[in-house]
Amino acid sequence: MVLAVIAPALHRVAPDQAGRVLALAVAALFSLFALTPHESEPLVYAWAPSLDLHVSLLFDGLGKLMALIVSGIGSLILLYANGYLHGDGRLARLYAALLAFMGAMLGVVLGGNLLFIFVCWELTSVTSFILIGFDHERPAARAAALQALLVTGAGGLCLLAGVILLGLAGGSYELSELARAPGLREHGLYVPALLFILAGAFTKSAQVPFHFWLPGAMEAPTPISAYLHSATMVKAGVVLLARLNPALGGTELWFGMLCGFGGATMLVGNLGSLFQTDLKRVLAYSTVGMLGTLVLLIGIGTQAAMAACVTMLAAHALYKGALFMVAGGVDHSVHTRDTTVLSGLGRAMPITWAAATLAALSCMGVLPLLGFIAKEKSYVAALGAPEFAPWIVAASVAANAAAFAMAAIVGVRPFLGRPMEQGEHAHEGGFDLWLGPLALGLCSLWLGAAAGWPAAGLLEAAAGSVHGSDFEVTVKLWAGTEGVYGQALLLSGATVAMGAVLFALRLPLRRLAAGLGFAAALAPQRVYQLMYEGSLGAAALLTRRVQNGLLNSYVRTVVLALVGISLWSLWRQPHLVVSFSVGEIRTNEIGIVALILVSCLVAVRSESRMAAIVALGVAGLGVTLVFALFSGPDLAMTQIMVETLTVLLFVLVFYHLPQYARLSSSYERVRDLAVSTVFGGLMTVLVLAASTDILDAPLSEFYAQQSYLRGHGRNVVNVILVDFRALDTLGEITVLAAAAIGVVAMLRLKPARKGGA
Amino acid sequence: MNTLMALLIGILYASGMYMVLRRSMVKLIIGLALLSHAANLLIFTMATLRRDRPPLIGEGETALAAPYADPVPQALILTAIVIGFAVSAFAAIMIHRVYQTTGTDDLDQLHTTDS
Secondary structure: OOHHHHHHHHHHOOOOOOHHHHHHHHHHHHHHHHHOOOOOOOEEEEEEHHHOEEEEEOOOHHHHHHHHHHHHHHHHHHHHHHHHOOOOOOHHHHHHHHHHHHHHHHHHHHEOEHHHHHHHHHHHHHHHHHHHOOOOOOHHHHHHHHHHHHHHHHHHHHHHHHHHHHHHHHOOOEHHHHHHOOOHHHOOOHHHHHHHHHHHHHHHOOOOOOOOHHHHHHHOOHHHHHHHHHHOOOHHHHHHHHHHHHHHOOOHHHHHHHHHHHHHHHHHHHHHHHOOOEHHHHHHHHHHHHHHHHHHHHHHOOHHHHHHHHHHHHHHHHHHHHHHHHHHHHHHHHOOOEOOOOOOOOOOOHHHHHHHHHHHHHHHOOOOOHHHHHHHHHHHHHHOOOOOHHHHHHHHHHHHHHHHHHHHHHHHHHHOOOOOHHHHHOOOOOHHHHHHHHHHHHHHHHHHHOOOOOOHHHHHHHHHHHHOOOOOOOOOOOOOOOHHHHHHHHHHHHHHHHHHHHHHOHHHHHHHHHHHOHHHHHHHHHHHHHHHHHHHHHHHHHHHHHOOOOHHHHHHHHHHHHHHHHHHHHHHOOOOOOOOOOOOOOHHHHHHHHHHHHHHHHHHHOOOHHHHHHHHHHHHHHHHHHHHHOOOHHHHHHHHHHHHHHHHHHHHHHOOOOOOOOOOOHHHHHHHHHHHHHHHHHHHHHHHHHOOOOOOOHHHHHHHHHHHHHHOOOEHHHHHHHHHOHHHHHHHHHHHHHHHHHHHHHHHOOOOOOOOO | OHHHHHHHHHHHHHHHHHHHOOOEHHHHHHHHHHHHHHHHHHHHHHOOOOOOOOOEOOOOOOOOOOOOOOHHHHHHHHHHHHHHHHHHHHHHHHHHHHHHHHOOOEHHHHOOOOO
């Protein structure tokens, strides 16, 4: 049980070690997993107890099956990578990334808490980004990695939303508790939660219409493709759906969504694989198809379907991993992956040939391999589907026939026939290269021929944990010809026949497809491109609009926002009183106000800088008079001195600046006038509204009482500034000093030479 | 008088803002000066206008006799006047310097940091 915790710690196993050692370590992990009995109750560790977060590990049948696949194939892949990239300096990095990925993946398959699963899920997205973009010097690899990250990352966000909704609906993030939660399927949040989670799972598992990233991800070196896309990452979505089936499954929506998308993916993937010529792309499309099948089976939801699903899961991991490694071996040997060129390699690469044949036969679903059992089971499940059974059966047969042809193209054709032209240098790869595929191929044979022994019990337990209740699963090579089994056998026969025809017709089919523009099936890829470029363009446009570098528009935005917010909050004031009481006004006061107004307007309207400055000075003088009249002698004295200085300074400085020019258009003037009028109006309203409230001023009262007694001064304002609030005044002086230093610095530094910067 | 002052303050704010929105740097500075007048008068008016009651303690008394003009806003305004002057002086010298360096006083010409 502690093993899954050890797994992440394995990342730290220094990358400098040889792949073989690491492979052995992971193989040891594999055997430990194999020897640990599965149990259905989760193991809970506290993670962040204050947030009520726990790491719970669920080592039930499904968890154990997936853990075995992940660690078993993982160890073979490490070995394979050692041979494939032998002597490459980046090998260390590859090991580290692969092990990190493996740890995250184990977290996904063993996690019992949805939040924990989500964290590991995101980790697999990130590590797979690193892995797919392993050849980071090639733009294509970078683009593919980014595409995979964006698609699965977007899906991850959907998943998070779904998980949270589900947690709210079910009252827990523990899978085991959710499965028991009553009324979850009738809860109002069920539908949105389900849709979000499905979006996450579908993007991860490359379901139509998100399937396009998977073939793109073939840019990675073969060991990575083999691992990510046969056994692990793409299965994460399937595993998640399988995990949630006991909690969420069994509704119309669940059935419809999973069967619809799964079925479509199954057809698109498997048929699409026939139109590819690159070995790895063929395999990638076929993987897409297989993932569709698995989702379809989970959607059907019967006991037979669950049994088929887990068997298929295991069979696919075994043969697809082997086929990927074979493809890599071929590529390594003759440096091409073009299926139209490859032929006659069997003589030069006998061991790889044997492995390829075993894997291909399993993929075709031929007696006596595990693939046969899996295919039979899936037919039985399709026949037993609660609704649309004929359609599902027909789609399955078509998909499996295509898979048959695909396996022939990849696993058989390259090794038969006349030796190819570039084939003189064909040679068997090293031990590292053929051990993996051969071991997996033999596993397929063994598990098939021995009717699942010793894994049958495990498959039963896994199917049980997917279904949510235990039931008996018979893994038999020959189930007889009675009832549904007979029908299934019949369908298998039809599949083989159709597959053979498809294989024979592959070339005309490809030409036909090219003529018809089968690439239309890639439309989601174009949608992705459009969205990607669109969002980049929109960001650039937004930046240009908002960050346009024009002071005018910045100030305008700020002012309008301020006015808007203020008006809104004024509007909500229930008892807003704006009083227009004129009160007592003396003639001299009216004169002063008029003086300020006139000079202010002159300052604004004047075409001459000097006139504007003088007007500004007069306005300042007016303000001084206001202070003097309304009991502010200190203010008046300060204001008049400052005003005088300001006018002098402005005259001196502006003398060197150019005359006013007419810079703004009439439209801009009217617009700015409107903005400033609204602003000024708002300020007036604020003053009127505020002056109706009588300010309670205990502070002023304090100063009035204490100035003489404590400050020993009769001028209260002065006492406040230099005594009670002396530190503030010190700060003010500091500001003045800083400004003075700035002024001096700017005056004394010579201007930069023209053309310098 | 309050109403009159409110109108005056509004007009000062509007004029100042209009000048700040112009493209000429000189007008920007004048606008800032107008805005600072407006703000000072705003604070002053908020504290109830009172004629001939300066916050000065008379000979032989130990405290201000009510009613008196509020000394706290006056202290604030006093600070604001001085700081406003510092800002104006600094800004004036700065645009002078900018004009020397870039040869323009049009703010819209200064929308990029590359030159």
